[in-house]
Structures are given as structure tokens and as C-alpha cells.
Amino acid sequence: AVPVALVSGLSRAAGTGVLVKGGGALEALAKVEVLVVDKTGTLTHGRAHLTSVAPVGAIAERDALRLAASLDQASGHPIARALVEEAQARGLALAPPLEVREAPGDGVTGLVEGRRVNVGGPRLMRQQGIDFPLPGPAADGQGGASATVLVAVDGSPAAILRFADPLRHDGGAILAELRACGIARVVLATGDRREVAEALTAGLPIDAVAADLDPADKTKIVVEERLRGPVMMVGDGINDAPALAAADLGVALGARGAAAAAEAADVVLLVDSLAPLPGAIRIARRSRAIAL
Numbered sequence: 585a586v587p588v589a590l591v592s593g594l595s596r597a598a599g600t601g602v603l604v605k606g607g608g609a610l611e612a613l614a615k616v617e618v619l620v621v622d623k624t625g626t627l628t629h630g631r632a633h634l635t636s637v638a639p640v641g642a643i644a645e646r647d648a649l650r651l652a653a654s655l656d657q658a659s660g661h662p663i664a665r666a667l668v669e670e671a672q673a674r675g676l677a678l679a680p681p682l683e684v685r686e687a688p689g690d691g692v693t694g695l696v697e698g699r700r701v702n703v704g705g706p707r708l709m710r711q712q713g714i715d716f717p718l719p720g721p722a723a724d725g726q727g728g729a730s731a732t733v734l735v736a737v738d739g740s741p742a743a744i745l746r747f748a749d750p751l752r753h754d755g756g757a758i759l760a761e762l763r764a765c766g767i768a769r770v771v772l773a774t775g776d777r778r779e780v781a782e783a784l785t786a787g788l789p790i791d792a793v794a795a796d797l798d799p800a801d802k803t804k805i806v807v808e809e810r811l812r813g814p815v816m817m818v819g820d821g822i823n824d825a826p827a828l829a830a831a832d833l834g835v836a837l838g839a840r841g842a843a844a845a846a847e848a849a850d851v852v853l854l855v856d857s858l859a860p861l862p863g864a865i866r867i868a869r870r871s872r873a874i875a876l
């Protein structure tokens with residue numbers, strides 16, 4: 585029989601916008617000690633906006649933007665959505681991308697109007713054998729805190745796009761609240777560059793920053809952290825799905841996040857916010873105390 589306290593805990597969690605997938609998940613929620621948290625779309629809103637376009641090759645800014653946005657129509661990444669919206673706002677006519685391949689967390693590759701286009705981070709360019717000179721943090725007018733997206737066309741660097749993706753306004757307060765309800769260690773795990781991650785999260789109650797991670801690296805961080813105690817991994821993207829599954833408790837942002845993340849998770853936040861998390865932990869701890 586399912587203990588009454590568990591059932592009432594589950595339904596109370598549901599009332600706060602948290603979907604807990606069963607009694608096992610509620611118990612894991614009560615025990616977590618380490619938080620591994622994703623950046624883009626999780627600690628940030630994932631409602632990025634384009635702040636600058638720097639053409640780096642022979643291609644005009646408009647064309648680089650149009651080709652990149654055409655390709656990124658095929659991606660569900662928060663930055664891809666921002667790029668498509670910006671291109672449409674500029675009145676650029678987007679073409680349908682062909683032969684699209686997405687490397688989750690790295691970027692996308694495909695054909696647009698017969699041209700080979702790559703949009704993503706430095707790892708994608710390395711995988712594609714494209715020598716893309718990276719702008720140093722000093723050249724970054726945003727103090728390094730903006731997401732950088734590289735665009736290559738026909739195997740050559742074409743443009744560097746920068747996106748501002750601000751932190752959730754309550755992110756610091758929620759991390760502090762999580763620490764107050766028993767999370768002893770917080771690790772940021774991001775696919776983004778270290779300079780960007782560190783600049784963005786300076787001042788937040790975070791113990792360690794792991795950057796430049798692909799989905800397998802994120803999973804490795806979770807597995808390593810589990811040696812310290814039960815791990816809760818919180819994320820929104822396809823690139824987080826394996827890490828969510830590897831954690832003692834995976835938590836997905838369901839409202840705007842990827843379906844693959846919600847499927848891999850044990851707990852789904854139904855609102856586009858981390859705010860219900862501390863309350864859900866408290867409910868879980870209380871239900872467990874009653875059920876014991």
C-alpha cells in the first residue's frame with residue numbers, strides 16, 4: 585500500500601506547480617544534498633536577445649544572419665529561438681534548412697539554399713574541422729557575460745553573434761533558499777564557455793563552475809558529485825537529458841524546456857520558474873517524516 589503521507593505529499597506538490605513522478609521521486613527529493621544546475625534556460629530565462637553581429641568573413645551581416653536563422657529554425661535551443669525571432673523582426677526571409685543535424689549543446693549543421701551552414705559554439709566548429717578564431721574576453725563589450733554563437737558558411741567563419749541571456753531575477757534567492765533547506769553544495773554545469781559562465785554567476789552562492797560541457801561531460805559531473813551525496817540535477821535542454829537520468833533526482837523545467845528533458849526527469853516544474861523547488865523539498869521532507 586502507498587502510505588497516505590506520500591499520496592498527500594504528491595498532491596500537495598502538484599498544487600504548487602510541481603509534477604512529482606511517484607513516491608520514489610518524492611523520497612529522493614527529501615534526501616538531496618548536492619545540486620547540479622544548468623545555466624542557459626535554467627539559471628537564465630532562456631529568453632535571449634541578440635546584442636551584436638560581427639561579420640568575420642566575406643559574407644555580409646544580413647546574409648550571415650539570414651543563413652544562421654534559417655538553419656536554427658530546426659533547433660529548439662533557447663538561443664536558436666531568439667535568433668529566429670530576431671531575423672524575422674528584421675524582415676529577413678528565412679529558407680527551409682535541409683539535412684539538418686543537431687549536436688545537443690554544441691549546435692546545428694545543415695544546408696541552406698545549397699550552402700553548408702554551421703551555427704553553434706567552439707566545440708561544433710572543432711568537430712567540423714573549421715578553424716574559427718575566438719574573440720577573447722577583452723574584445724567582449726558585454727564583460728564576457730553574453731552567450732557567443734559562431735556562424736560558419738561553406739566551411740569558413742562568417743559571423744560572431746552575441747546574445748544577452750540574463751539570469752532569472754530570483755535565481756540567487758532561490759539558490760540561497762535551497763541551501764537553507766539542506767542543499768550543502770551547488771555546482772553549475774554548462775555547455776557554455778567558462779568566461780561567460782563565471783561572469784554571469786559571480787556573486788551567486790555556487791561552489792564550483794564546470795563549463796564547456798557536452799551532454800556526456802554533464803553526466804560525468806553528476807556521477808562524480810554523487811560520491812559526495814544524493815544529487816539533484818536541474819536542467820531544461822536536450823543536452824541535459826542524460827545528466828537528468830543519471831542523477832538521484834532529475835528536475836526539468838517543463839514550461840519552455842525540451843520534451844526529452846521532461847521525459848528523463850523525475851520531477852517536472854510546470855511553471856517557467858525555479859521558485860517552487862524549495863517548497864517541494866520541504867513538502868517531501870515532511871511527507872517522509874510522517875511516512876516513517
Ligand code: ADP
Pocket residue numbers: 622623624625656659660661663664688689690691692703704705706731732733734773774775776777821823
Ligand atoms: P547550457 O548547458 O548552459 O544550457 P548550452 O550548452 O545549451 O548551455 O548552450 C551553450 C552554447 O551552445 C551557446 O552559447 C551556443 O554557443 C551553443 N549552442 C548550442 N546549440 C545551439 C543552437 N541550436 N543554436 C545556437 N547556438 C547553440
Ligand code: MG
Pocket residue numbers: 622623624625626819820821824
Ligand atoms: Mg540549458
